[in-house]
Amino acid sequence: xxxxxxxxxxxxxxxxxxxKRNANTELVDKIIELDKEWRKLTTELxxxxxxxxxxxxxxxxxxxxxxxxxAREIIEKSKKIGEKIKEIETVQQDIESKMKxxxxxxPNIPHESVPVGSDETENIExxxxxxxxxxxxxxxxxxxxxxxxxxxxxxxAAKLSGSRFTVMYGYLAKLERALIQFMLDVxxxxxxxxxxxVPHLVKRETMTWTGQLPKFEEEAYNIKKDDLFLIPxxxxxxxxxxxxxxxxxxxxxxxxxxxTPCYRREAGSYGKDVRGVIRQHQFDKVELVxxxxxxxxxxxxxxLTQDAEKILQLLELPYRVVSLCTGDLGFAxxxxxxxxxxxxxxxxxxxxxxxxxxxxxxxxxANIRYxxxxxxxxxxxxxxxxxxxxxxxLVAIMENYQNPDGSITIPRVLVPYMGVERIP
RNA sequence: GGAGAGGUGGCCGAGUGGUCGAAGGCGCUUGCCUGCUAAGCAAGUGUGGGGGUUACCCCACCGAGGGUUCGAAUCCCUCCCUCUCCGCCA
Numbered sequence: 001x002x003x004x005x006x007x008x009x010x011x012x013x014x015x016x017x018x019x020k021r022n023a024n025t026e027l028v029d030k031i032i033e034l035d036k037e038w039r040k041l042t043t044e045l046x047x048x049x050x051x052x053x054x055x056x057x058x059x060x061x062x063x064x065x066x067x068x069x070x071a072r073e074i075i076e077k078s079k080k081i082g083e084k085i086k087e088i089e090t091v092q093q094d095i096e097s098k099m100k101x102x103x104x105x106x107p108n109i110p111h112e113s114v115p116v117g118s119d120e121t122e123n124i125e126x127x128x129x130x131x132x133x134x135x136x137x138x139x140x141x142x143x144x145x146x147x148x149x150x151x152x153x154x155x156x157a158a159k160l161s162g163s164r165f166t167v168m169y170g171y172l173a174k175l176e177r178a179l180i181q182f183m184l185d186v187x188x189x190x191x192x193x194x195x196x197x198v199p200h201l202v203k204r205e206t207m208t209w210t211g212q213l214p215k216f217e218e219e220a221y222n223i224k225k226d227d228l229f230l231i232p233x234x235x236x237x238x239x240x241x242x243x244x245x246x247x248x249x250x251x252x253x254x255x256x257x258x259x260t261p262c263y264r265r266e267a268g269s270y271g272k273d274v275r276g277v278i279r280q281h282q283f284d285k286v287e288l289v290x291x292x293x294x295x296x297x298x299x300x301x302x303x304l305t306q307d308a309e310k311i312l313q314l315l316e317l318p319y320r321v322v323s324l325c326t327g328d329l330g331f332a333x334x335x336x337x338x339x340x341x342x343x344x345x346x347x348x349x350x351x352x353x354x355x356x357x358x359x360x361x362x363x364x365x366a367n368i369r370y371x372x373x374x375x376x377x378x379x380x381x382x383x384x385x386x387x388x389x390x391x392x393x394l395v396a397i398m399e400n401y402q403n404p405d406g407s408i409t410i411p412r413v414l415v416p417y418m419g420v421e422r423i424p
Numbered sequence: 425g426g427a428g429a430g431g432u433g434g435c436c437g438a439g440u441g442g443u444c445g446a447a448g449g450c451g452c453u454u455g456c457c458u459g460c461u462a463a464g465c466a467a468g469u470g471u472g473g474g475g476g477u478u479a480c481c482c483c484a485c486c487g488a489g490g491g492u493u494c495g496a497a498u499c500c501c502u503c504c505c506u507c508u509c510c511g512c513c514a
Binding site: 064 | 434442443453471473474475481482483484493494495
């Protein structure tokens with residue numbers, strides 16, 4: 001959520017932000033106009049209420065003095081004010097809800113360090129790690145490798161659930177589990193995260209707090225009967241964990257990690273990544289979330305990103321890090337690094353993690369604050385990143401570690417988790 | 425699912441129609457006092473919003489939203505949440 005005071009004071013900041021994002025700037029003008037009217041009515045209301053309050057006190061006094069006639073007189077006067085208040089309140093509430101609707105649909109302001117650009121082609125590569133393997137045979141894509149091994153089954157998945165679902169057997173199923181375990185172990189033992197186990201169904205409010213709603217309702221699976229949503233990422237329950245709370249600066253930053261499945265309708269992505277397990281309605285992910293302070297949040301984003309990169313380094317998978325340009329930035333993010341892993345089937349780097357600083361955007365919506373050294377209340381900054389997407393990691397291992405005979409070598413660090421050195 | 429109890433400030437806890445934003449206690453901050461610490465004494469100590477050049481003034485908030493009333497923490501309705509008992513259940 002945007003800061004209405006800042007918007008009043010310098011609407012230009014928001015207009016520029018929306019322009020950089022290729023978003024509609026009309027919203028800003030509209031909300032400013034509504035705000036003007038709102039303040040006018042608010043002042044009027046405050047004055048009327050003040051008058052009513054003082055009259056009420058006079059009534060109490062008159063009654064105490066047994067002066068019934070005077071009391072009745074004042075009550076009459078007060079009644080009229082009450083009617084007027086009700087009238088204005090109706091108008092004010094209407095304006096208020098309109099303002100809120102707009103405010104909830106205005107995205108976060110991009111950080112000054114974010115490259116300006118219109119779409120993903122203008123993202124900036126920050127660094128590369130590792131060298132894509134040169135194959136002396138024709139490498140298979142995972143959507144061939146998996147079924148050829150008899151360990152990945154798209155047909156039966158489609159029978160059960162439709163498109164964009166996968167069934168895995170044996171060592172591939174185990175590899176999925178091993179990756180979850182491995183990543184959680186690294187983050188908790190080496191990177192200092194607290195493991196959290198969270199609900200996978202959350203309330204409409206919760207989705208609104210973190211920015212998924214109201215704008216992206218089409219993307220979410222909703223259980224109508226109870227109006228609960230299947231989480232599209234563990235970021236939702238993790239970032240909303242402290243909603244409504246006042247934290248102590250001493251306990252910040254809080255670093256949380258959680259494994260959850262993620263559920264996404266992928267409504268706008270027909271024809272995109274249709275083969276294999278790259279884009280699924282259900283996928284596993286180990287998520288990283290920081291609750292931190294404004295002073296350090298951008299430094300923390302660097303650390304969070306490195307925590308995610310570490311997984312790829314340990315798995316010895318080549319990757320690069322790109323800084324998303326303003327046009328490619330997510331709704332809640334002020335800055336985002338995508339980590340892209342090398343996929344032979346795409347002959348390209350493909351997103352495997354997205355690490356964002358949402359600054360105070362979610363904190364405002366969810367009302368998460370901390371008491372600072374100045375003894376005042378401030379909004380926290382929230383950061384989130386995949387550490388990593390499990391399915392895509394599994395695919396990257398399959399494709400990058402495949403052998404000419406169609407077997408797959410298990411990365412060294414995973415051998416203890418798998419109990420074998422290769423599949424099959 | 426059935427029956428009941430309850431949600432008040434950082435915490436505990438009083439308050440059933442009129443100076444209640446809310447007694448009292450704990451905690452916290454500052455000052456005094458004191459070899460140090462503790463105790464003691466005094467003062468202060470919520471959040472959000474509107475207005476004013478400052479001093480400051482005003483409004484709202486007692487789980488949420490409506491309603492009754494001149495006036496609601498207090499009465500009524502709806503919802504949410506917590507707890508206890510019963511039923512069911514992994």
